[in-house]
Amino acid sequence: MLQKLADVFHRQVLGMNRRNADVIYRNHTRKDFTVADDKVVTKQLLEPAGIPVPQTYAILHEIRELQEAWERIRQLADLVIKPANGRAGQKILVLKRTDDGWETPGGTHYSAGAIQRHIADIIYGTHASGAWDRAIVESRVVAHPFFRAIYEDGLPDVRVIAYEGTLVQAMCRIPTAASDGKANLHQGALGVRIDLETGRLGQGYNYEQYHPAHPDSGVRFAGRTMPAWDAVRAISLDVCDLVPLDYLGIDIVLDETQGPLVMEINARPGLEIQNVNRQGLREQLTALHS
Amino acid sequence: MSTSSRFIRVLQVLLLSVFLVIVGYRILIQDVGLEVLTPEPSYKVTLRMDMTPAEASAGAPMRVSTYVPASNERQRVAPLPHQTGPLSFEVTSDATGRRAVWRAEAAGDAQEVSYAFRVWPQSVAYQLDDELKRPAPGAAPPALHGYLRETPAHPVGTAAAQARYERIAPRRTDRLVPLLQALFEHAASVSEGTGTAAASERTGAPDREGNRWLVTLARQAHIPSRLVGGLMLHDGQASRVHQWAELHINGHWVPFDAAHGHFATLPASYLPLCRGATSLAQSSAGTGLKYTVDVDQSWTARQEMERATTAASTATPGLWKPLTDAGLSLDLLMLMLLLPVGGSMVVFFRNVVGLETYGTFLPALLAVACLATGLLWGMLAFLIVTLTVAVLHLPLERAGLMHTPRLAILMVCVIVQILLTALSVQFEWVDLSYFILFPVVILTSTAERFSAHLTEDGPAKAAKVTLMTAFVIACSYFIMNFSVVGLTLLAFPEVLLLVISFNVWLGRWVGIRLTEYTRFRWLINRHQDPSYATETR
Numbered sequence: 001m002l003q004k005l006a007d008v009f010h011r012q013v014l015g016m017n018r019r020n021a022d023v024i025y026r027n028h029t030r031k032d033f034t035v036a037d038d039k040v041v042t043k044q045l046l047e048p049a050g051i052p053v054p055q056t057y058a059i060l061h062e063i064r065e066l067q068e069a070w071e072r073i074r075q076l077a078d079l080v081i082k083p084a085n086g087r088a089g090q091k092i093l094v095l096k097r098t099d100d101g102w103e104t105p106g107g108t109h110y111s112a113g114a115i116q117r118h119i120a121d122i123i124y125g126t127h128a129s130g131a132w133d134r135a136i137v138e139s140r141v142v143a144h145p146f147f148r149a150i151y152e153d154g155l156p157d158v159r160v161i162a163y164e165g166t167l168v169q170a171m172c173r174i175p176t177a178a179s180d181g182k183a184n185l186h187q188g189a190l191g192v193r194i195d196l197e198t199g200r201l202g203q204g205y206n207y208e209q210y211h212p213a214h215p216d217s218g219v220r221f222a223g224r225t226m227p228a229w230d231a232v233r234a235i236s237l238d239v240c241d242l243v244p245l246d247y248l249g250i251d252i253v254l255d256e257t258q259g260p261l262v263m264e265i266n267a268r269p270g271l272e273i274q275n276v277n278r279q280g281l282r283e284q285l286t287a288l289h290s
Numbered sequence: 291m292s293t294s295s296r297f298i299r300v301l302q303v304l305l306l307s308v309f310l311v312i313v314g315y316r317i318l319i320q321d322v323g324l325e326v327l328t329p330e331p332s333y334k335v336t337l338r339m340d341m342t343p344a345e346a347s348a349g350a351p352m353r354v355s356t357y358v359p360a361s362n363e364r365q366r367v368a369p370l371p372h373q374t375g376p377l378s379f380e381v382t383s384d385a386t387g388r389r390a391v392w393r394a395e396a397a398g399d400a401q402e403v404s405y406a407f408r409v410w411p412q413s414v415a416y417q418l419d420d421e422l423k424r425p426a427p428g429a430a431p432p433a434l435h436g437y438l439r440e441t442p443a444h445p446v447g448t449a450a451a452q453a454r455y456e457r458i459a460p461r462r463t464d465r466l467v468p469l470l471q472a473l474f475e476h477a478a479s480v481s482e483g484t485g486t487a488a489a490s491e492r493t494g495a496p497d498r499e500g501n502r503w504l505v506t507l508a509r510q511a512h513i514p515s516r517l518v519g520g521l522m523l524h525d526g527q528a529s530r531v532h533q534w535a536e537l538h539i540n541g542h543w544v545p546f547d548a549a550h551g552h553f554a555t556l557p558a559s560y561l562p563l564c565r566g567a568t569s570l571a572q573s574s575a576g577t578g579l580k581y582t583v584d585v586d587q588s589w590t591a592r593q594e595m596e597r598a599t600t601a602a603s604t605a606t607p608g609l610w611k612p613l614t615d616a617g618l619s620l621d622l623l624m625l626m627l628l629l630p631v632g633g634s635m636v637v638f639f640r641n642v643v644g645l646e647t648y649g650t651f652l653p654a655l656l657a658v659a660c661l662a663t664g665l666l667w668g669m670l671a672f673l674i675v676t677l678t679v680a681v682l683h684l685p686l687e688r689a690g691l692m693h694t695p696r697l698a699i700l701m702v703c704v705i706v707q708i709l710l711t712a713l714s715v716q717f718e719w720v721d722l723s724y725f726i727l728f729p730v731v732i733l734t735s736t737a738e739r740f741s742a743h744l745t746e747d748g749p750a751k752a753a754k755v756t757l758m759t760a761f762v763i764a765c766s767y768f769i770m771n772f773s774v775v776g777l778t779l780l781a782f783p784e785v786l787l788l789v790i791s792f793n794v795w796l797g798r799w800v801g802i803r804l805t806e807y808t809r810f811r812w813l814i815n816r817h818q819d820p821s822y823a824t825e826t827r
Contacts, residue, residue, distance in 0.1 A: 013810045017641055018800035087746065125693075186747070205812075275812050 012280025014271060023247045023285065024268055032244045036267035040084040040134055051238055052261045055139040063123055066116060074112065078140035083122040083133045093118050094140060105181065141261060144254040146227050150174060150219045154181030158194065158252045160236045161269055161281070167236055168284050170194040171276045172226070174204065177216045190214065191276035192221060199229025205276045232260045239265065298798055305791040312784040331558060333523050334370070334586040336406040339571055342578035343398070354579060355391040356571040357519070357563035358405055364414055370406040377403060387564035411561060416544045416554040422466040425512045434538055437514035443567040444506040455510040469511060477504035477548030498533040500548040502567070505535050514538035519570055520562040525587040531570055534560070620780065625658050627779040630789050632657045632766040637796055639765065644803025645758040648739035653759050655732045657766035665767050669760065671708060675733045676740050676756050678707045683744045700741060701734045708733065
């Protein structure tokens with residue numbers, strides 16, 4: 001009865017309750033979610049199927065593998081180290097070779113010992129309240145000039161929401177000074193609407209207001225069309241075919257040379273994209289069913 | 291309608307009907323009365339004695355005593371820890387009552403001792419049969435002869451007493467009740483005539499005069515009678531020392547207080563302590579004594595509750611008796627039963643209102659901890675913990691320590707911080723093991739959750755979640771602290787079926803959370819703002 005009363009006010013928005021009860025956990029077993037929750041499993045599913053992902057250099061399950069793997073890792077000019085089960089960009093280390101060691105994009109120097117400690121931390125699960133984890137070492141993605149022209153720092157990505165094999169909404173997340181280079185809306189990144197059909201950017205939303213231009217660089221993005229949009233769509237649809245989940249968020253980055261690469265899959269994508277697109281997910285999901 | 295909806299409907303109907311059947315059976319067949327839920331006053335009483343030995347008596351043995359109550363059919367008394375200082379302590383009994391006695395071999399400095407107890411008194415009212423006859427001289431059994439004698443306080447048999455009795459006792463009737471009424475009215479007039487209300491408030495002495503005469507005149511009429519000394523309990527420090535009368539009628543000691551118009555009745559606030567015209571606290575010669583009474587009143591139906599739930603003799607079989615026999619206190623039992631109610635509150639606030647909290651049941655646990663310590667101290671402890679964690683978080687993270695060892699360090703700091711606070715504030719906690727250990731366990735797990743929030747979401751979000759958690763704790767506390775809720779659960783634990791039913795409903799409710807109305811305000815107002823669509827398409 002209360003439900004009907006609430007529906008009188010609006011029936012567009014997908015709320016947290018309905019997302020959890022009717023959209024995410026319906027018809028799925030816990031095993032289905034590991035494909036999205038564990039980046040190692042995700043890669044193992046996508047890579048053989050020919051879906052482009054960042055090149056994997058090493059996956060470390062145990063500390064004793066570190067010594068052997070290090071011989072390969074130390075040869076790399078650019079690399080990213082991240083946990084298989086990290087949340088919200090935790091423990092992701094982006095490195096570039098310098099004359100006397102390595103350096104993050106922010107300019108922090110890393111010695112060989114510091115990198116090995118970071119890998120050990122990941123395996124010991126310091127980010128995951130003590131649960132053991134695995135460290136992934138992979139190629140570093142360089143942001144496409146299209147995005148670098150909008151804002152220099154960080155790595156923007158594209159989030160596509162798919163439901164039952166259909167793409168529903170998309171946005172790109174552009175880092176800001178407030179987000180400190182991170183493409184995470186909660187941390188202050190700008191969510192920018194992408195028109196699903198054309199790949200044209202709309203306005204950007206940062207929880208406070210809508211911007212047609214980047215708040216830090218002043219570069220106007222509304223109206224520009226994303227490069228390789230058709231490839232992003234095609235990859236997203238391929239991912240839907242592979243992954244046994246009805247509802248998922250696909251995170252894709254646009255590399256300077258390699259084009260779109262799938263970074264991760266999210267089984268519980270946030271609801272903020274509705275604000276970015278000013279489009280309720282509930283009415284879209286309902287329409288797909290009828 | 292899907293099969294799962296039908297299943298839910300059947301489940302809800304089942305839960306409600308099982309609940310109604312059990313409650314119906316217990317009320318109609320087992321005759322569990324709803325009066326078990328009516329709160330009654332209980333008093334936490336602290337009798338405090340400040341002794342100041344005179345210079346001259348230094349080195350001499352010192353002794354101080356006070357009358358203390360015992361449980362009987364009218365009142366249930368639970369002793370609380372007393373304070374003896376360096377003195378020896380014992381409880382003795384004699385014809386006048388039970389006495390707590392403190393002794394020192396040699397009087398030294400000023401001492402403060404106290405005796406504390408919780409009492410659940412009941413009011414008493416006797417129905418005096420109109421057919422009762424005045425007792426004949428010598429009719430009283432030998433054991434009661436002492437209560438007919440002349441004493442310094444009761445000049446029975448003297449010419450003055452005789453004359454007064456002759457003047458007021460009704461003639462031409464041999465019935466008891468009219469005689470008692472006449473004596474009572476006279477005693478009441480004596481009380482009224484012997485001083486202003488203000489004077490009697492302070493000393494309590496003048497209004498004893500009426501009851502003293504009531505006893506004297508009753509003895510004159512061959513009714514065994516005595517004075518009873520005790521307290522008129524009032525919240526705070528307003529309690530008064532008082533004396534009233536007891537007349538032995540038809541095998542019962544029936545109370546009368548002519549000073550306040552209680553005829554064969556005694557209000558619940560009267561606490562008898564001793565028999566006879568003695569003072570409530572005494573000290574050895576040469577020791578100055580200051581006697582104060584602190585009373586803390588609260589409303590509980592505990593006595594009725596215990597009678598209904600633990601005593602096998604009543605109509606209800608003792609529901610919790612096996613558990614209480616095994617040493618589980620009803621207090622603890624009630625907290626356990628309250629926990630699901632607090633948990634449901636948290637679920638409501640999370641899923642319907644849309645507040646974020648640390649964990650799901652942590653706020654409920656914290657609210658239960660607050661029930662033990664009081665909301666103020668519980669909230670203070672919660673704040674101290676979050677502040678401690680907030681201050682230590684950054685340096686510990688900078689130091690590059692791993693999550694789990696960091697938590698262990700935080701736990702040490704949180705416990706030290708709580709103990710320091712407890713020491714500096716000097717809580718009057720009755721049982722430290724109960725009051726400190728329980729919340730500390732919960733608070734350290736709060737520290738863990740808060741630390742995780744700081745790491746994952748940053749300080750601004752963590753602070754916001756802290757405030758929302760505090761709010762939910764307070765709301766759960768108020769619901770759980772509402773004594774009817776706890777008592778209802780103790781008397782009718784089948785209410786937990788309703789708690790399940792409520793959560794089944796919450797579990798199926800997929801509406802927009804209240805906070806999401808604000809979060810998606812852009813969207814909900816979308817159709818009133820056509821500019822957006824034209825600009826981007």
